[in-house]
Amino acid sequence: MSAAAAGAPRVVGFVCDWAVATAGLTDEAGRLHAHPSVVLIRVPCSGFIRPSWLEDALRAGADGVFVVGCPYGDCLNREGNYLMQERIEQLQRRLQRRKVEPERLTMLAHGLHDREAFLADVAGLLDALGRLRPPAPAAARPAAPARASAEEGGS
Amino acid sequence: MYRRYLTALQRWTLGLDVWINRVYPSDLNPLYYTGGLTNLFLFVLVLSGIFIFFYYVPSLNGAHASVAYLTEQVPYGGLIRGIHRYSADAFIIAALLHLFRNWFTDRYLFARDSPWISGMFLLLFGGFVGVTGYILVWDERALVVFSELVRLMRSIPLVGERFAWVLQAGPGISDETMPRMLLLHVGPASALYVLLWWHYVRLRHPKVWPPATWVLTSLGIVTLLAAVVPAVSGTPAQPGVQPTTMWLDVFYLLPFWLAGYVPPFLIVAGIGLLFVAGFAIPYVNREDPHAMGIRHAGVAQVVDGNCTGCELCYYDCPYNAIVMVPSPYPGATRAAANRKLLAVVIDSRCVECGICIGACPFEALELPAFMESDLQRRVAEAVRA
Ligand code: HEM
Ligand code: SF4
Ligand code: SF4
Numbered sequence: 001m002s003a004a005a006a007g008a009p010r011v012v013g014f015v016c017d018w019a020v021a022t023a024g025l026t027d028e029a030g031r032l033h034a035h036p037s038v039v040l041i042r043v044p045c046s047g048f049i050r051p052s053w054l055e056d057a058l059r060a061g062a063d064g065v066f067v068v069g070c071p072y073g074d075c076l077n078r079e080g081n082y083l084m085q086e087r088i089e090q091l092q093r094r095l096q097r098r099k100v101e102p103e104r105l106t107m108l109a110h111g112l113h114d115r116e117a118f119l120a121d122v123a124g125l126l127d128a129l130g131r132l133r134p135p136a137p138a139a140a141r142p143a144a145p146a147r148a149s150a151e152e153g154g155s
Numbered sequence: 156m157y158r159r160y161l162t163a164l165q166r167w168t169l170g171l172d173v174w175i176n177r178v179y180p181s182d183l184n185p186l187y188y189t190g191g192l193t194n195l196f197l198f199v200l201v202l203s204g205i206f207i208f209f210y211y212v213p214s215l216n217g218a219h220a221s222v223a224y225l226t227e228q229v230p231y232g233g234l235i236r237g238i239h240r241y242s243a244d245a246f247i248i249a250a251l252l253h254l255f256r257n258w259f260t261d262r263y264l265f266a267r268d269s270p271w272i273s274g275m276f277l278l279l280f281g282g283f284v285g286v287t288g289y290i291l292v293w294d295e296r297a298l299v300v301f302s303e304l305v306r307l308m309r310s311i312p313l314v315g316e317r318f319a320w321v322l323q324a325g326p327g328i329s330d331e332t333m334p335r336m337l338l339l340h341v342g343p344a345s346a347l348y349v350l351l352w353w354h355y356v357r358l359r360h361p362k363v364w365p366p367a368t369w370v371l372t373s374l375g376i377v378t379l380l381a382a383v384v385p386a387v388s389g390t391p392a393q394p395g396v397q398p399t400t401m402w403l404d405v406f407y408l409l410p411f412w413l414a415g416y417v418p419p420f421l422i423v424a425g426i427g428l429l430f431v432a433g434f435a436i437p438y439v440n441r442e443d444p445h446a447m448g449i450r451h452a453g454v455a456q457v458v459d460g461n462c463t464g465c466e467l468c469y470y471d472c473p474y475n476a477i478v479m480v481p482s483p484y485p486g487a488t489r490a491a492a493n494r495k496l497l498a499v500v501i502d503s504r505c506v507e508c509g510i511c512i513g514a515c516p517f518e519a520l521e522l523p524a525f526m527e528s529d530l531q532r533r534v535a536e537a538v539r540a
Contacts, residue, residue, distance in 0.1 A: 039533075047508065047509065048512055049513050053534070073184055074172065076508075077474075079473045
């Protein structure tokens with residue numbers, strides 16, 4: 001694994017059971033064949049994700065996290081994806097104050113048959129993460145690194 | 156077998172969405188708002204119906220003339236009548252789309268059966284209101300529809316004669332008949348709103364209106380149609396005289412067209428069977444979720460000691476499955492020690508989505524089949540490798 005994944009940003013994605021079908025896209029552990037540094041975890045609904053889990057994943061060393069729900073308006077549970085979108089926006093704002101770039105948290109919406117669009121989004125996400133500064137080691141993170149101020153200016 | 160078809164239909168439904176979402180942004184996909192569109196057309200029907208009510212005369216001699224007066228003499232009367240007519244068609248189309256979409260996307264199973272059952276009642280009442288609406292015009296077509304309706308009723312064993320009596324307000328067509336028709340139009344139409352209360356009672360924030368673009372587009376289409384193709388009456392009804400030519404509306408009047416070929420009892424039985432089947436849909440083939448290939452997350456559980464009574468889960472549960480009760484005893488954690496309320500999940504309403512877990516900041520809720528610790532372990536494995 002390490003050779004392919006070494007340079008690529010490590011990403012954890014939570015995918016709603018009703019959203020994009022990923023059978024055949026991943027190995028048993030949920031690792032995407034196309035991007036081995038991305039691991040998918042299937043959950044019953046995008047709204048099931050507690051924002052603190054996303055925060056924990058970043059703290060544990062993930063370079064980015066994303067959640068995939070159904071297209072907006074088509075959540076099987078009516079509101080899961082809208083609620084999750086809001087929660088992620090709030091978390092992005094909160095973490096930004098601690099110098100964590102919003103790009104590290106993403107909400108995606110792809111229906112059962114949106115495979116190609118989903119894979120394209122993941123590729124785009126990896127690109128964006130690759131352009132960010134490498135994450136500080138988990139322990140050092142709270143002490144804001146030097147480049148953070150420049151990024152703040154941009155946002 | 157049934158399952159296989161349903162899976163295929165679901166694939167087509169969602170495949171169609173992929174196409175529509177290329178044209179519209181996904182939150183404007185009209186098929187995501189079929190319930191809201193139905194409600195919109197119902198609202199238009201009520202408003203235009205009230206307008207018509209000011210001119211309508213419910214009597215054998217007055218009905219047809221009053222509709223003609225409305226159409227020809229009253230400013231915009233013809234337009235409003237057309238809007239009433241075409242919204243009725245749109246209402247039925249939207250309601251059927253809504254039915255099929257909810258059916259094909261599994262939105263009726265298990266804890267979700269309450270909107271389905273109330274929906275079938277809405278369809279039954281809505282369809283009946285449409286039929287009485289056609290009769291109110293009291294032209295040739297109305298007379299045919301009315302006589303067929305009476306014939307269908309009479310064919311029902313035991314109670315049929317009585318039903319026919321209720322319909323005619325007497326043993327045959329009389330001066331009482333038109334007021335009775337008006338009652339049978341406005342009464343069930345009002346009942347739709349009682350049924351809608353049932354329809355929405357388990358849904359938090361039901362999307363009652365479609366997005367503004369679709370409200371305006373729908374109103375525009377109906378108004379344009381009413382202006383370009385005005386709704387018209389046929390020749391006045393004369394009991395005992397055979398109609399000359401007549402145009403039958405496909406949505407409402409298919410059974411009446413069939414009545415020329417099939418014995419009336421079979422038609423009644425057919426309609427009855429259709430609705431019985433409709434009511435049964437959530438319950439047939441109701442194997443346990445595993446056998447149906449649905450992952451079974453289990454009903455959400457409140458971790459009693461951790462709950463602080465903050466109500467966040469209560470606001471986010473899309474199915475109103477969580478109620479807040481006065482806390483019978485203090486919670487175990489520091490945050491929960493002074494709680495006033497405690498969250499309780501009503502099992503029969505819970506669809507096992509887990510949205511409340513995402514809402515709870517105090518780790519006081521869990522889905523039995525998706526414990527937080529398992530999830531954390533998988534995340535840890537993922538970032539370690
Ligand atoms: C007067 C006719 C009707 C109106 C105005 C209406 C309106 C609505 C609305 C506004 C919603 C909420 C959608 C949302 O926020 O997710 C809804 C949900 C629902 N309707 Fe209807 N409806 C009608 C008839 C029907 C019929 C005929 C059926 C099927 C038999 C039906 C089945 C359902 C189901 C199963 C849901 C729940 C969907 C979910 O859980 O996401 N409805 N309806
Ligand atoms: S899992 Fe939670 S949010 Fe979902 S229906 Fe059950 S109680 Fe409501
Ligand atoms: S969100 Fe959690 S703490 Fe708040 S009321 Fe619900 S279960 Fe209790």
